[in-house]
Amino acid sequence: MHGTRILDKADRLMTVCNSCRYCEGLCAVFPAMEMRRAFSDGDLNYLANLCHSCGACYVDCQFSPPHEFNVNVPQTLAVARAESYAAYAWPQALSGVFGRNGLVISIVAALSMAAFILGFAALNDRGVLLGVHTGPGAFYKLMPHNAMAALFSAAFLYAILALVMSVRAFWRDIGAPIGGRPDGGSIFQAIRDAGELRYLDGGGVGCYNEDDTPTDRRKLFHHLTFYGFLLCFAATSVATLYHYLLGREAPYPWWDLPVVLGTLGGIGLVVGPIGLLVAKSRRAPELLDETSYGMDVGFIAMLFLTGLTGVLLLLLRETAAMGPLLALHLGAVFALFITMPYGKFVHGIYRFAALVRYAQERRSEAGS
Amino acid sequence: MGSKYDVLVIGGGNAALCAAISARRGGASVLVLEGAPKFYRGGNTRHTRNMRCAHDAATEILTGPYTEQEFWEDLLLVTGGQTDEVLARHMIRESKDILNWIVEQGVRWQPSLGGTLSLGRTNLFFLGGGRAMLNALYLTAERLGVDVEYDAEVTDLVIEDGMFVAARLKRPINGETEIRATSLVAAAGGFEANIEWLKQYWGEAADNFLIRGTPYNRGSILKMLLDKGVQEVGDPTQCHAVAIDARAPKFDGGIITRHDSVVFGIVVNKHSQRFYDEGEDIWPKRYAIWGRLVAAQPDQIAYIIFDSTVVTSFMPTLFPPIAGQTIAELAAKLDLDPAALEKTIIEFNAAVRPGTFDHTILDDCVTEGITPPKTHWARRIETPPYLAYPVRPGITFTYLGTRVDKQARMLMADGKPSANMFAAGEIMAGNVLGKGYAAGMGMTIGSVFGRIAGREAAKHARN
Numbered sequence: 001m002h003g004t005r006i007l008d009k010a011d012r013l014m015t016v017c018n019s020c021r022y023c024e025g026l027c028a029v030f031p032a033m034e035m036r037r038a039f040s041d042g043d044l045n046y047l048a049n050l051c052h053s054c055g056a057c058y059v060d061c062q063f064s065p066p067h068e069f070n071v072n073v074p075q076t077l078a079v080a081r082a083e084s085y086a087a088y089a090w091p092q093a094l095s096g097v098f099g100r101n102g103l104v105i106s107i108v109a110a111l112s113m114a115a116f117i118l119g120f121a122a123l124n125d126r127g128v129l130l131g132v133h134t135g136p137g138a139f140y141k142l143m144p145h146n147a148m149a150a151l152f153s154a155a156f157l158y159a160i161l162a163l164v165m166s167v168r169a170f171w172r173d174i175g176a177p178i179g180g181r182p183d184g185g186s187i188f189q190a191i192r193d194a195g196e197l198r199y200l201d202g203g204g205v206g207c208y209n210e211d212d213t214p215t216d217r218r219k220l221f222h223h224l225t226f227y228g229f230l231l232c233f234a235a236t237s238v239a240t241l242y243h244y245l246l247g248r249e250a251p252y253p254w255w256d257l258p259v260v261l262g263t264l265g266g267i268g269l270v271v272g273p274i275g276l277l278v279a280k281s282r283r284a285p286e287l288l289d290e291t292s293y294g295m296d297v298g299f300i301a302m303l304f305l306t307g308l309t310g311v312l313l314l315l316l317r318e319t320a321a322m323g324p325l326l327a328l329h330l331g332a333v334f335a336l337f338i339t340m341p342y343g344k345f346v347h348g349i350y351r352f353a354a355l356v357r358y359a360q361e362r363r364s365e366a367g368s
Numbered sequence: 369m370g371s372k373y374d375v376l377v378i379g380g381g382n383a384a385l386c387a388a389i390s391a392r393r394g395g396a397s398v399l400v401l402e403g404a405p406k407f408y409r410g411g412n413t414r415h416t417r418n419m420r421c422a423h424d425a426a427t428e429i430l431t432g433p434y435t436e437q438e439f440w441e442d443l444l445l446v447t448g449g450q451t452d453e454v455l456a457r458h459m460i461r462e463s464k465d466i467l468n469w470i471v472e473q474g475v476r477w478q479p480s481l482g483g484t485l486s487l488g489r490t491n492l493f494f495l496g497g498g499r500a501m502l503n504a505l506y507l508t509a510e511r512l513g514v515d516v517e518y519d520a521e522v523t524d525l526v527i528e529d530g531m532f533v534a535a536r537l538k539r540p541i542n543g544e545t546e547i548r549a550t551s552l553v554a555a556a557g558g559f560e561a562n563i564e565w566l567k568q569y570w571g572e573a574a575d576n577f578l579i580r581g582t583p584y585n586r587g588s589i590l591k592m593l594l595d596k597g598v599q600e601v602g603d604p605t606q607c608h609a610v611a612i613d614a615r616a617p618k619f620d621g622g623i624i625t626r627h628d629s630v631v632f633g634i635v636v637n638k639h640s641q642r643f644y645d646e647g648e649d650i651w652p653k654r655y656a657i658w659g660r661l662v663a664a665q666p667d668q669i670a671y672i673i674f675d676s677t678v679v680t681s682f683m684p685t686l687f688p689p690i691a692g693q694t695i696a697e698l699a700a701k702l703d704l705d706p707a708a709l710e711k712t713i714i715e716f717n718a719a720v721r722p723g724t725f726d727h728t729i730l731d732d733c734v735t736e737g738i739t740p741p742k743t744h745w746a747r748r749i750e751t752p753p754y755l756a757y758p759v760r761p762g763i764t765f766t767y768l769g770t771r772v773d774k775q776a777r778m779l780m781a782d783g784k785p786s787a788n789m790f791a792a793g794e795i796m797a798g799n800v801l802g803k804g805y806a807a808g809m810g811m812t813i814g815s816v817f818g819r820i821a822g823r824e825a826a827k828h829a830r831n
Contacts, residue, residue: 015684015686016624016686018683018684019623019624019683019684019685019686020497020622020623020624021481021683022417022481022494022496022497022498022500022623023496023497024478024481025478025479025493025495025496026495026496037680037684056496056500057496059499059500059503060496060497060499060500060503061497061499062414062415062497062498062499062620062622063622063624066407067407067620068617068620069624203476203495203496203500204476204495205476212503212507213507
């Protein structure tokens with residue numbers, strides 16, 4: 001017996017799958033399962049986070065519903081995965097946030113932040129908020145750079161701390177048989193597997209969405225979203241270096257590195273999330289954990305908002321709309337940061353940790 | 369009146385789909401009638417995982433060559449010579465090309481599955497298993513323009529002078545209809561799920577058989593063909609049968625109810641008596657005889673008995689072993705006579721000679737002075753908890769079928785080939801398999817003769 005009903009269910013399922021093994025060529029979950037004959041809570045949470053939800057094992061399974069064995073690995077592991085996020089959340093007092101509607105949390109956070117900045121600027125001077133500002137330092141007429149940097153650094157550092165503490169708890173739980181620090185080779189392997197979404201491919205033909213035809217494009221849209229996010233992050237980092245090392249203040253001209261990176265990233269963050277949402281709406285419900293719908297959509301919407309407000313800010317930065325757009329953009333980014341440890345963002349962190357663990361196991365098996 | 373096709377394929381598994389695709393590629397219009405609902409489509413194919421193909425050199429997937437001659441010798445061995453040499457050699461020769469052809473139809477291979485390493489040289493495994501293979505074949509067939517109907521129960525065949533004319537069809541919604549076609553490919557499997565029919569040969573024992581595939585393999589097409597003058601082939605009691613867990617569902621338990629633990633222990637019947645050498649040969653060469661062995665025991669039940677030292681030597685099982693701290697406790701849980709089981713195990717343990725255990729080879733761990741002997745892997749059963757799996761015969765498919773020639777053309781009772789009726793898959797497996805089995809042969813028969821039947825049926829239709 002396990003801590004929760006879903007883990008009991010996942011245990012039963014893995015026992016069924018382990019006596020079949022037809023799916024072992026599809027992804028990492030089944031080979032990892034085969035290395036075990038019994039499953040602890042940590043093992044099941046590890047397998048749940050290793051699953052990329054491509055759906056191949058469902059359409060390939062001779063025992064999936066309506067068969068009486070009722071084997072539905074993608075859905076069961078999706079529920080277990082969502083529950084594992086709450087189980088490892090730091091601080092535990094905030095784990096309940098996962099159970100609530102992620103969309104509401106994110107939108108409330110974004111609106112309140114935007115309102116706060118709008119109010120902040122409006123209180124100072126209405127003419128400043130709705131005025132046209134150009135040239136270096138234009139953004140900081142609305143909010144002093146140091147205040148902006150302090151606020152966002154604090155939000156970002158808190159997110160990092162909460163994520164590190166959560167993933168530590170996860171790693172301790174799943175690392176039992178081998179344990180210890182991950183080696184460089186395993187981390188490199190995991191970076192490759194995550195970077196190319198190796199296991200989001202339906203075992204090679206693409207993922208499954210509506211039915212047993214592999215028509216899913218989530219891999220493409222996930223790449224756009226993820227690399228868009230990284231490019232935006234790189235844009236911000238380069239701009240920070242410009243500011244402190246070169247003394248060059250934003251906004252920068254369109255051809256400058258932070259703007260080029262941010263523009264490309266922003267396009268990814270607009271197109272990618274739209275594609276993911278459309279793909280999500282078409283997915284067969286039997287493959288999904290419907291209770292995490294709000295969390296999934298909330299995170300995708302936050303990424304989309306961040307990308308959209310960023311792109312609009314770039315396009316309209318020399319008009320009177322700059323003030324409100326800057327406020328909205330900062331609001332979206334702030335909300336994204338503070339909800340990161342308590343929303344869908346963590347899927348990437350846990351899955352990466354699971355991939356490192358898997359790479360370790362493969363190496364240790366090959367060595368023995 | 370119904371529609372008219374060049375080729376009508378009855379059945380929906382590997383053989384049927386290979387026939388449909390090959391007929392369509394040959395330029396024919398094709399309709400596939402699958403009697404099962406969409407989820408259960410494909411008959412036994414949905415439970416398969418590999419195919420045996422001859423090849424002259426190792427490939428990315430296969431670890432070494434497997435020549436036509438070696439394949440032939442293996443077939444000769446398992447069937448004890450009960451095979452049609454001309455057909456069998458033709459199938460083996462064609463199997464060399466099938467391993468490429470089937471990939472062109474969208475099926476993907478993977479190296480042999482964990483726990484089946486002994487098949488790595490001879491057998492190709494489907495990535496994702498048999499249902500993945502089926503999905504790929506259906507997708508290809510539909511893209512090529514093959515029509516497919518599910519829940520399509522064929523109630524009668526109109527056959528005149530050895531010529532197929534039409535099939536009568538009962539649709540769940542639109543009722544009765546008639547489908548005419550220039551050629552027929554019958555690929556609708558055996559009759560293993562038809563308990564009444566099995567009883568004709570097995571008597572009441574058939575009530576204790578478990579059927580490993582879907583309840584739709586009722587053999588109705590086979591029966592119609594035999595009743596309408598097609599020549600019969602094969603012994604009706606012969607089938608592919610393995611020992612599966614007695615707790616498995618009556619139908620469609622598939623692969624996960626099997627047991628690989630026989631060689632690690634002993635097998636007793638309901639009187640606690642051993643009845644066959646559990647260590648006769650390596651398991652992949654012997655698993656397919658145990659269904660018949662158990663079927664011959666009283667009440668068609670047996671118990672694999674082993675101890676805690678070997679639990680991790682075989683694949684984990686769906687149903688956990690039944691455990692007892694003493695032999696008597698275990699016997700009570702199995703409803704066996706404790707004294708009888710204790711006596712059997714004491715005698716067995718006393719007969720075990722010292723040796724070096726190695727389950728990967730025919731080792732020297734033998735018994736002496738008991739009947740039947742255990743000629744390999746014999747070790748004392750002495751470390752509690754004592755464990756057991758109850759097993760019953762699990763019928764995979766039957767061998768009674770329609771006789772065919774090298775073109776997969778059915779032969780009529782008078783020996784003349786039918787002008788336009790072809791057969792492929794389990795419905796004609798008895799031509800090649802008089803008895804016995806070697807892993808992956810059913811799929812070879814299905815793909816090879818399916819491809820031939822489709823090609824020949826299309827050729828006939830277009831002439």
